[in-house]
Amino acid sequence: MSIKVNNKVFTLQTENSTYQMKVTEHGHLLHLYYGSKIADEDISYIIPQVMRSHESNPPEVGEDRIYSLAAYPQEFSTNDVGDYRIPSIELINHDGSYSFVGKYASHRIYDGKYSLSSLPTIYANEDDCAQTLEIILEDDVTHVSVKLLYGVFPKKDIITRAVILCNRSGKEIRLRRLMSMNLDLMTSDLDMIEFYGHHYYERQTNRHPLTHGINEIGSFRGVSSHFHNPFAIICDRKTDEDTGNAYGFCFMYSGNFVFDAEVDGYGQTRIAMGIHPKQFDFHVSDGECFEAPEVLLCHSASGLSALSHRYHDIFRNNACRSKFVNSKRPVLINSWEPFRFTFNTDTLLRTAEISKKLGADMFVLDDGWFGKRDNDRAGLGDWVVNGEKIIGGIPALSEKIHAMGMSFGLWFEPEMVNEDSDLYRAHPDWCLRVPGRAPSRSRHQLCLDLSRPDVCDHIIDAVNAVLDAGGVDYVKWDYNRYVCDVYSSYYPADRQGEVYHRYILGLYRILDGIVKTHPDILFEGCSGGGGRYDGAIMTYFPQTWCSDNTDAPSRLVIQYGTSFAYPISTMGSHVSVCPNKKTKRTVPFKTRALTAMHGTFGYELDPAKMTDEEMSECAEYTALYKEYQPLIFGGDYYRLSSPYDDELFTAWEFVSKDKSSALVFVVMQEISIMDKNCYVHLRGLKDDSFYRIEQTEQILSGAVLKNAGILLPHTKPQYSSYVFKLSEVR
Ligand code: GLA
Numbered sequence: 066m067s068i069k070v071n072n073k074v075f076t077l078q079t080e081n082s083t084y085q086m087k088v089t090e091h092g093h094l095l096h097l098y099y100g101s102k103i104a105d106e107d108i109s110y111i112i113p114q115v116m117r118s119h120e121s122n123p124p125e126v127g128e129d130r131i132y133s134l135a136a137y138p139q140e141f142s143t144n145d146v147g148d149y150r151i152p153s154i155e156l157i158n159h160d161g162s163y164s165f166v167g168k169y170a171s172h173r174i175y176d177g178k179y180s181l182s183s184l185p186t187i188y189a190n191e192d193d194c195a196q197t198l199e200i201i202l203e204d205d206v207t208h209v210s211v212k213l214l215y216g217v218f219p220k221k222d223i224i225t226r227a228v229i230l231c232n233r234s235g236k237e238i239r240l241r242r243l244m245s246m247n248l249d250l251m252t253s254d255l256d257m258i259e260f261y262g263h264h265y266y267e268r269q270t271n272r273h274p275l276t277h278g279i280n281e282i283g284s285f286r287g288v289s290s291h292f293h294n295p296f297a298i299i300c301d302r303k304t305d306e307d308t309g310n311a312y313g314f315c316f317m318y319s320g321n322f323v324f325d326a327e328v329d330g331y332g333q334t335r336i337a338m339g340i341h342p343k344q345f346d347f348h349v350s351d352g353e354c355f356e357a358p359e360v361l362l363c364h365s366a367s368g369l370s371a372l373s374h375r376y377h378d379i380f381r382n383n384a385c386r387s388k389f390v391n392s393k394r395p396v397l398i399n400s401w402e403p404f405r406f407t408f409n410t411d412t413l414l415r416t417a418e419i420s421k422k423l424g425a426d427m428f429v430l431d432d433g434w435f436g437k438r439d440n441d442r443a444g445l446g447d448w449v450v451n452g453e454k455i456i457g458g459i460p461a462l463s464e465k466i467h468a469m470g471m472s473f474g475l476w477f478e479p480e481m482v483n484e485d486s487d488l489y490r491a492h493p494d495w496c497l498r499v500p501g502r503a504p505s506r507s508r509h510q511l512c513l514d515l516s517r518p519d520v521c522d523h524i525i526d527a528v529n530a531v532l533d534a535g536g537v538d539y540v541k542w543d544y545n546r547y548v549c550d551v552y553s554s555y556y557p558a559d560r561q562g563e564v565y566h567r568y569i570l571g572l573y574r575i576l577d578g579i580v581k582t583h584p585d586i587l588f589e590g591c592s593g594g595g596g597r598y599d600g601a602i603m604t605y606f607p608q609t610w611c612s613d614n615t616d617a618p619s620r621l622v623i624q625y626g627t628s629f630a631y632p633i634s635t636m637g638s639h640v641s642v643c644p645n646k647k648t649k650r651t652v653p654f655k656t657r658a659l660t661a662m663h664g665t666f667g668y669e670l671d672p673a674k675m676t677d678e679e680m681s682e683c684a685e686y687t688a689l690y691k692e693y694q695p696l697i698f699g700g701d702y703y704r705l706s707s708p709y710d711d712e713l714f715t716a717w718e719f720v721s722k723d724k725s726s727a728l729v730f731v732v733m734q735e736i737s738i739m740d741k742n743c744y745v746h747l748r749g750l751k752d753d754s755f756y757r758i759e760q761t762e763q764i765l766s767g768a769v770l771k772n773a774g775i776l777l778p779h780t781k782p783q784y785s786s787y788v789f790k791l792s793e794v795r
Contacts, residue, residue, distance in 0.1 A: 067219040068174050068198045069105050075172070075198060076105045077215060079222045082364040084215075086140045091125045091132070092168030094140040094202060094213075096249045100310065101366040111251060112137055117331070121147035123166075136331055138249030141167055141202055141213055141228070150335045151279065151327050153228075153244040155342065158207050159236030167202030167211055174198050178216040179227070181356045183570055185317060185604040186216075187225055187383045193218050208233045211243075218383075222364070222375045228357040232349045240347040244339035245316070245357040250299075253277075253328040258298040258369075260626045263291050265614040265647060267595040268626030270709065274302065275328050283323035283341050287512070287548025287565060288592065289599040295322045296600075296630040298372065299336060306704060307368040307748070313376060314338050315630050317600040318358035320569035321345075344551065346562025361600060369629065370748070374701050377632040380603055381698075387580075389587045390607045390634070393694065394665050395426035395472060396687055397539070402615070402641050402669035406433035406440055410456045414465055419672040421469050423680065424687030427539060428466050429474035429667075434459070436486060442509045445481045446488030448527045463536025474539030474587075475531070479524045479575065481510045481545065495520050497564070499552040507546035515571030516564045517555040525578035532583055540583075542606065544592040576605045589637055589665075598627065603635060608665050610637035615669060616645035617652045617660040618784065621715045621732060622708045624663045633719075634698040638664025640683075642674075654679055656786040658686035659730050662697060663717065666690045693790075696721055696728055703748045708734065713743055713781065720749035724767075725793040727756070729775065736783040743781065744774030747791075756791040764794055 069076045073088035074097075085098040087109055097108050120133040123146065134148040144152035145164045154165050178189035179197045189195035196217050203210040209232050216225035226246040232238050255275045259282045260268040273280075282297065284290040295316035301309045314336065316322050321341035328334050338360050349355050361379065365372040381391065398420040400408060417428040434455055438444030450458050463473040482489050482496055489496070489511070496511040498504040504511055513520050531537070553564045580588050590597060590606035594613035602609060612623045620638065627636055638661045644651045661667070668683070675683065690697075700719035708715040716731040731745055750756060750767035757764050758775070765773075775789060 066196070067194070067217045068196045068215075070172065070174070071105060072107065073169070074105075074107045075200070077198065077217050077224060078102065078105075079217060079219045079224065081222050081366065082224075084224055088169040091123065093134070093137070094167070094169055094200065096138040096140045096247075099248060099250075099312070099362070100364055123147065138251065138333065139247060141211060142247050142335070142337075143167060150329055151244075151325050151337045152242065153247045153337065154211065154230070155242035156209065157239040157241065158209070159234060159238060165207070165209060166204050168205060170201040170203040170210065172198065172200045178225070179214050181227060181229075181359065183356050183573070184358050185573060185601045186227070186359045187317070187361065187379060187604075188386070189216070189218065190382065193220060193383070195219075207238075208235070209238060218379065221379050221383075223379050224362045225359050226362060227359040229354050230349065230357070231354040232351055235351050237348055237350045240349055240355055241345060242339070242342035243355065243357045244337045246314070246336075246338050246360045246362070248312075248336040248362070250334045250336070253332045253334045254302055255299050255326075255334060256302055256304070257326055258300065258629070259324070260294040260296060260629070261292060262623075264593050264596065265612060266619075267291050267598065267612045267623050268294050269622060270626045270629070270707075275299075275326055275334060277328045277330075280326040280328070281323065283321070285321050285341055285343050287320060287551070287568060288544065288597050289319050289322060290547065291593070291596040294598060294630075295324070297324045298369070298629065299326060299334070300369070305368055306370045309366075309368050311365045311369055311372045312336075313361070313363040313372050313630065315361040315376060315600050316358060317361065317604070318569065319572065319597055319599050319601045321565055340566060344562055344565060347566065348560060348563065358601070370703055373629055376630045377702060380600070380632050381634060384600065384603045385605065385607050387588070387607050388584060391698070394587070394608065394634075394698075395539070396424060396690060397427040397429050397474060397667040398425045398672070399429040399431050399541075399639065399667060399669050401431035401476075402646065403671035404433075406438060408433065409454055410462060413462065416672060417466050417469055417471055420668065421471050423672060423683045424691070425471065425668065427472040427474055429476070429539060429541060430462070431476040431541065432478070432543075434475065443483050443485035445478055445483040445510050446486040446513070448477065448479070448531055459531060460534050460536040467536070472538035473536060474541060475537050476541045476543060477528055478543040478545060479528050480513055480515060480572065482513050483510050494554045497548065497550050497552060499550050500554075502550065504550040510546055512546065512548050514553050514555065514568070515575065516553045516567035517571070521571045521575050521578075524575050528579050529582070532579070532586065537586060539587045539589065541589045541591055541610070544597055546593075573601075580605045591637070595623070595627070598631065600630075603631070608635050608637050611664060614647055615639055615641035616648040616650050617657045617732070618650065618734065619648060620660050620663075624660075625704060625708050625715070628702060628704060632698075633664060633702055636664030637667075638662075639667040639669045641669040652784045653786070654682045655686070656732055656784050658682070658690075659786045659788055660732060662690050662693060662730065666694070689788075693728055696726060700728070701749055705729070705745055705748065713741065714745070714777070716745045718747055718749065724749065724751050724754070727791040729789040729791070731777065731787045733781045733783060733785045743777040745777065746774040747771055750791075751793070755794045757794050759790040759792070760787070761789070
């Protein structure tokens with residue numbers, strides 16, 4: 066049993082962590098502990114019993130001047146009743162008051178993992194032995210309640226949280242904020258690690274000490290966004306890859322979000338994560354409920370690598386039900402970078418034919434195949450093949466590609482519309498726009514209003530019509546702008562604060578109607594590169610295009626940041642031409658290939674323009690990747706060095722779960738005139754076992770590989786690279 070209740074003390078146990086909370090004699094639910102494993106004993110002594118002057122004391126505590134919601138650690142923080150830190154909830158009751166005081170009403174424990182009816186969540190497999198705890202906190206005055214949900218995955222060291230608000234007040238209430246989780250820690254000597262960026266520059270790693278006040282990241286772009294990933298780590302100041310406490314917070318939602326770490330005057334830290342409250346105003350009628358998305362919490366006492374391994378394992382095994390998640394994935398060649406909108410059937414067939422010889426498994430036709438899509442000013446929304454470019458249509462093209470022994474993929478951007486499209490001409494009211502104002506364009510396109518059920522139905526039918534005609538083995542699902550002008554003509558004026566969230570609910574309904582009804586199609590997410598790289602999207606898409614930046618040195622940094630939460634098997638990563646179109650950098654083919662092996666591997670180039678030498682390298686690395694893919698996808702991943710440190714190289718490693726084999730990748734970053742010896746120290750191997758390194762033919766023990774390391778060749782030109790394959794000698 067991983068959930069125990071004793072005297073209203075709730076203790077959640079995983080193999081390596083414990084989470085504890087307690088109902089006080091006055092019915093408040095206090096948070097007591099989250100950290101390394103401890104026994105089930107009540108540790109409420111950790112809350113100092115001191116009078117904090119000026120703080121308010123709830124009426125039910127009488128003359129007790131110590132009991133204060135402002136200083137005690139809360140499990141679900143309240144609003145307007147004396148706790149001045151970030152609230153978990155803000156609502157407007159029918160009488161105009163803002164108060165909510167949730168007191169313990171009941172709880173329930175059951176085997177298995179809860180799910181939410183409107184939002185994606187992690188699921189449990191039988192061997193996870195997952196359990197659920199539900200605690201209901203009710204306001205005795207208004208009869209509004211919240212159900213706090215906890216999913217405990219003991220073997221995976223993951224605890225999930227979500228909240229469902231239910232209104233039984235007899236009147237409508239307005240919800241202005243509902244955080245999915247609140248975690249009050251008794252300390253504040255902590256660092257925050259977050260992943261920021263922009264298009265072409267996703268998930269840059271930023272580590273900084275928490276400061277007094279609110280340390281906040283978030284997105285208000287209608288999408289989780291390139292700017293801040295909905296994942297953050299709070300850790301001890303000295304935590305590194307192998308040692309120290311670290312807490313991870315991963316939000317299972319693709320829309321607006323906020324992550325706050327508030328350090329109060331008493332040196333305590335409140336962490337909260339949820340839907341961004343800005344422009345959020347949801348009406349909840351009497352008898353209705355509102356679901357707040359799930360957060361995946363993880364604690365590691367052994368540093369950041371273990372934290373990442375736990376997230377990788379849960380995403381690999383419990384997020385997406387697609388059969389492709391843990392199976393072999395195709396090496397694909399994509400038409401976008403070489404051809405953009407300018408191609409014809411012959412170009413495509415010729416490209417597929419050459420790629421087949423190089424070992425590619427799949428040809429993907431990107432943007433430009435539909436409507437009047439000869440540039441990015443027209444056609445979005447019209448998911449009907451352009452018969453002049455694709456003679457005979459998609460099934461006919463696919464048949465020819467299948468005949469070559471390759472599979473076939475197609476690009477869509479279903480959530481968008483160009484004004485120059487048949488769809489827009491027929492339904493100008495189907496996009497988000499504020500009455501009386503022209504909407505802002507981005508990449509010449511507008512956002513379809515996914516909060517409208519009729520728009521969602523249309524998208525499902527239009528995309529399914531193409532897919533049901535057959536021949537499509539893979540879909541790249543793109544999303545190329547942020548949301549603004551958030552107003553839906555479908556809803557009355559006082560319901561416009563619901564549109565951002567309803568858009569995301571619409572998105573999930575569309576994905577359910579397309580992705581889940583096509584189990585034999587491999588889906589890859591994309592959003593101008595990696596602008597929608599989040600846990601929720603991973604429940605639909607086994608892989609997501611990491612970034613439109615395919616320059617290898619830039620990718621090292623992006624992939625490094627992405628790896629803290631998300632498995633390598635989710636990262637769309639391709640080799641493109643040189644000099645790189647974006648950065649103009651020249652990098653050897655081998656290094657571009659080894660960097661693209663940090664993911665699903667493929668190509669974004671015209672193979673007809675390759676030199677003979679490149680052709681043979683291409684075939685060689687494609688074959689190598691196919692050999693390595695099971696270990697890359699299934700192994701434990703180690704960041705051996707950081708691209709931000711003052712190191713000469715970036716290195717990473719995959720170790721099989723049984724520790725019998727490993728793969729090590731190294732890319733030299735800087736040209737250094739310093740005559741410096743370079744060693745790559747491996748991790749995760751068995752100290753006492755011996756490993757044969759295929760490339761150097763050395764046989765070394767795990768302990769030596771860890772402590773002395775692999776010696777790199779003495780001459781190390783900039784952007785040169787190495788891969789080492791190690792097998793245990795039995
Ligand atoms: C986005 C994607 C690219 C490509 C283009 C097509 O930018 O990230 O990979 O699909 O759209 O317009």
